[in-house]
Amino acid sequence: MFLTGLAALAVVPTLPTAARDLDGVALFPLVAGCFVAASLLGGVLGGHWADRSGAHRPLAAGMVLAVATLLVSAASTSIWQLAAGRFLDGLAGGMVAVSINAAIGQAYPDRLRARALALMSACWIVPSLVGPPLAGLVAGWWSWRAVFFGLAVLTLVPALVVVALLRGRSWPPAPAPSADRPRSPALMVATAVSAGAALGQYGVSGWDMRHLLFVAGGLVLLVVFAPRLLPPGTWRAGRGLPATVLLRGLGSGVFFTLEAFVPLLLVTDRGAPPVLIGLAFTGAAVAWAAASWAQSRLLEDRPRHHLVVAGALVLATAVVIAVAGTLSAMPAFVAASAMVVAAIGMGMLAPSLTVLSLSHSPADRQGYASGAMQTAQNLGQITVLGLSSALLNACLGAGSTDSAGYAAAFGLLLAPCLLSTLLAARTRIT
Template structure:
């Protein structure tokens, strides 16, 4: 998780510069969207692979693939190669995230899961402190390619060691033990029949739909609108096959938990995408400031996650979800205020930090609830569903906000009004999540 966080946080601030050097600024939404779309596919494949053979194999594969993606992206000669590298990176990241959650679900007892998840969040602290600012300086003083190649050189040896450990027989045997049960406990009831594994075509269709939608929102003409429409149709038709039944009506238990994950993730990801864009295009902020904003958000997320895992571990999880959603609503309000010329230039940057505080309470609590609601031996399915709806939420919320933003610009509105409309739209999922949190309650 430490290696994943270092690569993820260091690479993101360099992508706008890379897109500019590769003459692909117009396709920048596709570069960002490829990562999200592939994460969706990687989460589905990793979750079902973990249920069939244990989490060690998909985790090892994702770790190795993460190094390859850095080399592919760093050697990019076109925006399409950079997009391909980001796609592979998303595939690896989705597999790693799901299999880590699955391993925690199998290896830790119920009362320690929140602490283990908080530890995973804490692994982002050092990368968040050094990754974005250092990457910004390297990009400004040298080249963005040095960031990718440097990360590959830094992580290849630890990645090989991790793969070797995960392939060891002792770790493989330990990872097969269900849910961290102690030998003294009575045996669990027989496992229910596993639902059929979704076809690869279904996961691929959803992933392609997400990528198509992200490409569609990068422009405002007939061709882009067609891609956006096709992408959203594919996601609507096929996504329900990857998610728990009853998700669209927020049924009690796992369906509501999974739906809430998509809402919160969509709000945070949209703020993370548009706040830096606002600072660069409307406020003239330097790249180093953008990196520091990402650093502050990552630290705030980790600190909030630590608080919920240590100091608030006895609170009902659904109440922490309500608190996180309300904090996100405050972040949205701050972002809207930051679009007005009367506010300081970097007011909007604080919205990223506030939203990260909300996500630090929101995301781990939903993960704990999803593991509590998952059937015995099906933690991989629950983690995969959470990863899928997280990526779908990012795509859908960002897509709708982008469409509103472009519509405002097309109608002659100012940049401040367009950004304000895109941010203001995010209040709806925040309020809805706070209202629906009780449906995710664990009995």
């Protein structure tokens, strides 16, 4: 998990530079969105595989695939190869994350599971602090390809050790699939949603008939299949769990889009060094952790839906800062600071929504609620990023300057922020 976190957090700051060098800035949303779309599919695939054959097989397969996909991305000669690498990386990441949780459940006694899960969460702390700035330094002094190759070499030996240990250890047999847990339909739905998301991300990169057809095909798949992964009433913000799930998607979409487009703005329009982008990611990680701690300790007596409102307003503030950062008179660190402010908002918003989702669900449905929240997060990231990408490319296609296009794309993010503020009361516990 430490290596998975290091690879995930170190790679992201280098992607704008890679897209620029591969002449694929217009397709950058596809590169960013492929990982999210594939992680949804990888999570479902890994969970079903772990239930059928034990968690050791999808975990080993995910580790091997993680090394292979780093090599695919490092050797990219086109933006399409980089997008394929990111898709495989999302598939591996989803499989590993779900398999680790399943492995803890299958291999550890009850008294050790909570400690094992806490250790998995702690494994992300150091990567969030050192991964992005270190990757920025390597990309600035050497090459973005060196980041991918270095991570592949770093991951190879531990991955082989894990695979060898899993093969040599006896594993408790997985329980037989129960009749009330359909597996193939859920996997088909996840595949359709991932395909729809990928088609949509490619379609918004242009405005000719071919791109519009891809957008239409992606929308059809999402409209038909995505509701099957979410609670009934999510799209109309039904009170309780549906509204909570919807707001998780909206907030995550805003944060993910800022996290994707602010570095792209800094690289393509401001010529900022990669190390600045890495520091922005590290600052965002620290700010998220600090805000999360504050809401759990200093603000624990406040009603949770009030914290949702506060988090959404802080996200809106981050959007305004990002818009201001597109002005040529503003220094580059202004735009970079939008990521840190947005992380403060998410540090308040995301844990509060998670607590509300569990409070709205009976004990035997909390797993379903957690899965719905994760699915909404992925769908929100893909949808909001796609809409902002479409607006950015439309502005650039109409002859607008890069700064004006980014300002329009950022300005669009105010809509989900304000909608979250208005709908927060529907998440409260009655």
